[in-house]
Amino acid sequence: MITEESVREVIDTARVEDVVGDFVNLRRRGNNYSGLCPFHNEKTPSFNVNPARNIYKCFGCGVGGDPVKFLMELEQLSFPDAIRWIARKYNIKLEEKEVSQEVREELQEKESLIITNDFARSFYADQLFNTEEGKSVGLSYFRSRGFRKEVLETFDLGFAPDDRDKLRKAAIAAGHKEEQLEKLGLVRNGRDFFRDRVMFTIHNLGGKPIAFAGRILKKDAKAPKYVNSPESEIYHKSDVLYGMYQARQAVRKEDRMYMVEGYTDVISLHQNGIRNVVATSGTSLTDGQAALVKRFTDNVTLLYDGDKAGVKAALRGVDVLLTSDLNVRVVLLPDGHDPDSYLQAVGATAFSDYLISASKDFLYFKADLLLEEAGDDVSRRTKAIRDIGATLALVEDPLKRAGYLQQFSGRLGIEESLLVNLVNTAIADRRTQSRKTREREERKAQRDRKKTSGPSAPPAPNEDDAWEGLVEPGWVSGTADDNPDPGNLPETDAPLAKQTPAPILGHGFQEKYLLHLLVRDGHKLYDDSSSTSIATYLTTNVADLLGDFDSDAYRELLQTVIAYLKNHQSAPAPDWYSNHEDIRWKELSVDAVATPYTYSPNWREKYGLHLSQKMPEENHRLTAEIFLRIFRMEKIERKCRQNAALVARYEKEGNFSKLKTHLKVQMKLDEMRLDLARALGTVVLSR
Numbered sequence: 312m313i314t315e316e317s318v319r320e321v322i323d324t325a326r327v328e329d330v331v332g333d334f335v336n337l338r339r340r341g342n343n344y345s346g347l348c349p350f351h352n353e354k355t356p357s358f359n360v361n362p363a364r365n366i367y368k369c370f371g372c373g374v375g376g377d378p379v380k381f382l383m384e385l386e387q388l389s390f391p392d393a394i395r396w397i398a399r400k401y402n403i404k405l406e407e408k409e410v411s412q413e414v415r416e417e418l419q420e421k422e423s424l425i426i427t428n429d430f431a432r433s434f435y436a437d438q439l440f441n442t443e444e445g446k447s448v449g450l451s452y453f454r455s456r457g458f459r460k461e462v463l464e465t466f467d468l469g470f471a472p473d474d475r476d477k478l479r480k481a482a483i484a485a486g487h488k489e490e491q492l493e494k495l496g497l498v499r500n501g502r503d504f505f506r507d508r509v510m511f512t513i514h515n516l517g518g519k520p521i522a523f524a525g526r527i528l529k530k531d532a533k534a535p536k537y538v539n540s541p542e543s544e545i546y547h548k549s550d551v552l553y554g555m556y557q558a559r560q561a562v563r564k565e566d567r568m569y570m571v572e573g574y575t576d577v578i579s580l581h582q583n584g585i586r587n588v589v590a591t592s593g594t595s596l597t598d599g600q601a602a603l604v605k606r607f608t609d610n611v612t613l614l615y616d617g618d619k620a621g622v623k624a625a626l627r628g629v630d631v632l633l634t635s636d637l638n639v640r641v642v643l644l645p646d647g648h649d650p651d652s653y654l655q656a657v658g659a660t661a662f663s664d665y666l667i668s669a670s671k672d673f674l675y676f677k678a679d680l681l682l683e684e685a686g687d688d689v690s691r692r693t694k695a696i697r698d699i700g701a702t703l704a705l706v707e708d709p710l711k712r713a714g715y716l717q718q719f720s721g722r723l724g725i726e727e728s729l730l731v732n733l734v735n736t737a738i739a740d741r742r743t744q745s746r747k748t749r750e751r752e753e754r755k756a757q758r759d760r761k762k763t764s765g766p767s768a769p770p771a772p773n774e775d776d777a778w779e780g781l782v783e784p785g786w787v788s789g790t791a792d793d794n795p796d797p798g799n800l801p802e803t804d805a806p807l808a809k810q811t812p813a814p815i816l817g818h819g820f821q822e823k824y825l826l827h828l829l830v831r832d833g834h835k836l837y838d839d840s841s842s843t844s845i846a847t848y849l850t851t852n853v854a855d856l857l858g859d860f861d862s863d864a865y866r867e868l869l870q871t872v873i874a875y876l877k878n879h880q881s882a883p884a885p886d887w888y889s890n891h892e893d894i895r896w897k898e899l900s901v902d903a904v905a906t907p908y909t910y911s912p913n914w915r916e917k918y919g920l921h922l923s924q925k926m927p928e929e930n931h932r933l934t935a936e937i938f939l940r941i942f943r944m945e946k947i948e949r950k951c952r953q954n955a956a957l958v959a960r961y962e963k964e965g966n967f968s969k970l971k972t973h974l975k976v977q978m979k980l981d982e983m984r985l986d987l988a989r990a991l992g993t994v995v996l997s998r
Contacts (some may be wrong), residue, residue: 317405318394322379323399327365333400334385349385352564366901373568376901387516387559411549424545427482427491428520432473434478435469435510435523445470449509454527456575456654459571462582465513465557471525478503497523505538513546513572514556522546524553524574524592539592550599551578553590561586567610569666573649574779577615579651585661585666588614596628601635610638612670629673633705642666655741672717677724692881696723700733704741709949723783735956735961818949821942822865823899824934825849828938829872830900832931835884845873846882846934852939859946868895944984951980 337344348358357371368375382393449470494499508525522540554577681695720727747907833846860866961970
């Protein structure tokens with residue numbers, strides 16, 4: 312394990328212009344450098360490097376950070392690997408300290424499994440290119456698909472011979488343990504698991520082989536077409552997408568990922584210049600795979616066959632992508648074609664044009680499909696509309712969902728208010744089901760703990776539901792009925808558990824911007840006469856909303872500032888955040904100081920005009936006031952929506968006691984909305 316002193320030496324030594332310059336062609340502009348961003352596709356440079364602050368920032372796609380973060384993002388390196396990369400560049404000798412025997416053994420075991428898999432990869436490649444059986448069977452098949460040698464090597468394709476234990480003998484002779492071969496699924500009961508199959512290597516993001524898939528070429532009904540490596544310490548199928556290693560940089564640049572079903576589709580498209588493509592391997596998408604996509608882009612296009620099976624595949628698993636706040640589109644190929652066959656039929660240029668012209672928003676695609684199937688049948692049409700409403704409820708971004716609701720009401724031929732109620736009901740049902748599932752798992756965990764002696768670990772969170780752990784603002788414990796007062800928040804001195812920020816949901820972007828304001832402007836004065844700082848002003852006016860934060864991590868970070876103000880009677884300086892032991896503050900401080908707002912020099916130099924409006928970072932008081940009003944308005948608006956749904960529910964159930972309580976709450980919330988609307992100069996709709 313690298314010592315903290317060595318890590319600090321590397322960070323202090325690394326110069327951002329040196330590290331970035333190894334990957335980006337930089338040109339000096341004054342005291343800074345600029346170039347084409349390596350994280351997205353652009354023709355005009357918007358990527359800037361600031362040597363004085365030792366940071367980079369792209370004003371096109373928003374990425375930014377220090378040299379270590381640059382390597383981690385671009386090359387998908389872990390933090391220790393990025394430190395080692397920089398250390399090699401500057402010839403820094405790293406000091407490493409001993410870790411526990413248990414940890415060391417675990418790391419050594421994983422590394423040895425990868426080494427064994429790498430031997431298998433090399434063995435299969437050698438069989439493909441250098442044996443008569445491999446050339447006549449495996450290489451002939453790949454050539455029939457039009458695959459060139461360079462793409463075979465890029466994807467580490469190979470061939471498993473029909474021998475009983477040829478791989479096993481070769482691996483043991485090379486010093487690999489049979490126990491490891493069995494753990495990886497390469498050997499079973501003393502025999503090679505993969506035999507007489509062409510082999511596809513599955514890589515991790517670092518390019519290391521973690522698993523294999525084998526395709527049989529003989530037409531044998533008794534044998535499965537594909538067989539795959541089993542789950543192991545280094546391979547978790549639900550967290551992997553085939554081709555992600557080869558596609559990662561293209562996905563970054565294009566800011567879009569194409570998803571297909573098969574391995575050969577990925578390879579064919581890659582060979583023909585479409586490199587931002589991965590495969591789901593014919594399985595339903597998982598939360599882990601959606602999280603992997605989110606690391607590289609927010610835009611996904613599903614590319615499927617145009618037959619009925621392809622249509623069903625396009626619908627399968629997309630809920631996972633929507634709940635991860637990804638923008639999903641669909642391209643259905645002409646009937647009878649898969650991506651590989653259609654590409655071969657029309658050529659690369661026509662195929663690329665088709666991807667653009669035939670692309671359709673998934674929600675509209677699904678709506679048109681269901682309505683077309685329903686026809687004029689009222690019952691089926693009603694079911695289709697409810698299904699569409701349930702899908703709309705999966706859209707996390709409230710602004711995006713509101714836009715869909717406006718357009719879909721006309722598309723479906725129903726009132727927008729009715730569609731809104733359908734969506735709210737679907738959201739409530741989903742959260743109720745999530746709560747019941749969580750409670751059921753907690754009860755099971757409690758029963759299991761009683762059966763065992765000694766304390767056991769708390770139950771793991773349910774990762775199968777993207778709504779897990781999401782608490783709607785205003786109702787911070789139990790059900791919504793437990794706390795009918797919108798200002799009722801629990802009082803506790805218990806510290807929140809430290810955690811990394813979860814994927815940003817709901818108001819997470821505003822919460823992050825609140826922290827940016829604290830970093831950038833918190834030390835500045837809000838009121839000269841009382842010496843009140845911006846930090847004091849902001850924290851005082853959001854303290855009652857802490858229970859409403861969507862991000863537990865951002866709530867925790869805000870509480871550290873509140874504690875600082877309480878103990879020091881003054882606001883933290885900017886370097887307090889950048890040097891904080893919690894690395895999340897450092898990342899936020901980098902984003903906060905690298906503002907994308909600049910005035911074009913044309914206003915002054917070309918047109919001779921002078922602007923009186925201050926830059927946002929200079930107009931700190933007005934910025935803080937406007938932000939705070941919008942922030943509070945967003946929270947109250949969401950409370951209103953939830954409470955309105957409860958009012959409708961209790962009215963329908965005839966529960967007049969609860970209905971009366973929540974009508975009073977609605978009146979109070981509406982008063983708060985109107986007061987804030989007057990301050991913002993906006994109009995609010997009556998409910």
